[in-house]
Amino acid sequence: MRRKLAAGNWKMNGLRAALSEIEALAPKAAAAPGCDVLICPPATLIAPAVTAATGSEVMIGGQDCHAEASGAHTGDISGLMLRDAGASHVILGHSERREDHGERSEDVHAKVEAAWNADLIAIICVGESLDQREAQNTLDIVGAQMSLSIPDGVTGLNTVIAYEPVWAIGTGKVPTTDQIGEVHDFMRARLERRFGAGVGRSVRLLYGGSVKASNAGEIFRVSNVDGALVGGASLKAAEFGGIIEALAGV
Numbered sequence: 001m002r003r004k005l006a007a008g009n010w011k012m013n014g015l016r017a018a019l020s021e022i023e024a025l026a027p028k029a030a031a032a033p034g035c036d037v038l039i040c041p042p043a044t045l046i047a048p049a050v051t052a053a054t055g056s057e058v059m060i061g062g063q064d065c066h067a068e069a070s071g072a073h074t075g076d077i078s079g080l081m082l083r084d085a086g087a088s089h090v091i092l093g094h095s096e097r098r099e100d101h102g103e104r105s106e107d108v109h110a111k112v113e114a115a116w117n118a119d120l121i122a123i124i125c126v127g128e129s130l131d132q133r134e135a136q137n138t139l140d141i142v143g144a145q146m147s148l149s150i151p152d153g154v155t156g157l158n159t160v161i162a163y164e165p166v167w168a169i170g171t172g173k174v175p176t177t178d179q180i181g182e183v184h185d186f187m188r189a190r191l192e193r194r195f196g197a198g199v200g201r202s203v204r205l206l207y208g209g210s211v212k213a214s215n216a217g218e219i220f221r222v223s224n225v226d227g228a229l230v231g232g233a234s235l236k237a238a239e240f241g242g243i244i245e246a247l248a249g250v
């Protein structure tokens with residue numbers, strides 16, 4: 001049985017005052033014992049966020065890591081550093097990293113291995129652009145991203161896959177539940193085919209893109225959706241708490 005996961009990606013948002021939102025999430029996470037709750041704040045807040053979450057069920061993660069453990073890479077952060085700061089997870093291959101920093105799936109593959117070496121759980125993001133969906137290439141794109149970015153050695157304990165259609169991120173546009181189900185069923189089948197049924201069925205699959213408390217319930221009822229990777233709606237504990245509640249209720 002896969003544990004559900006509500007993951008919040010704060011992206012480039014959050015000053016120290018926002019740590020109170022993490023404290024406010026503690027009772028909401030405690031009220032949802034069947035769900036893992038994760039917040040990925042900007043790098044500057046990881047260590048204080050770990051402190052703010054101490055004693056609660058809320059876990060803290062990073063939003064990217066370098067493929068090397070250390071070295072001459074100005075401005076970068078390694079998986080080992082995230083782990084040392086108290087992080088348990090790291091988001092890799094988010095479409096904003098692919099767009100802003102030219103990350104390719106091959107780069108994501110190397111970062112995932114670095115994350116595993118640092119004992120972090122990798123949350124690997126995949127998803128199609130609007131042009132790709134309109135050209136009916138969604139499954140080909142998602143399949144290729146999975147093939148190239150997921151290394152051998154994946155397990156349900158070291159990896160989560162997030163399906164995030166680029167056109168749904170921050171736009172308020174959400175795919176239909178049929179569209180989400182089609183991609184999640186495809187991802188599940190692909191994982192089972194490549195890694196075997198045991199591993200393939202153990203990896204959690206998240207949906208991401210304009211999830212909020214009001215639409216979370218119907219998304220979480222879609223087959224093979226094990227939770228969500230949430231951007232804007234994770235910034236406030238009240239809204240993210242509603243998403244956690246919806247996940248716990250499925």
Ligand SMILES: O=C[C@H](O)COP(=O)(O)O
Nearest residue numbers: 009169170209210231232
């Ligand atoms: O990582 C989160 C996703 O990019 C979704 O962002 P959003 O919930 O603001 O659409």
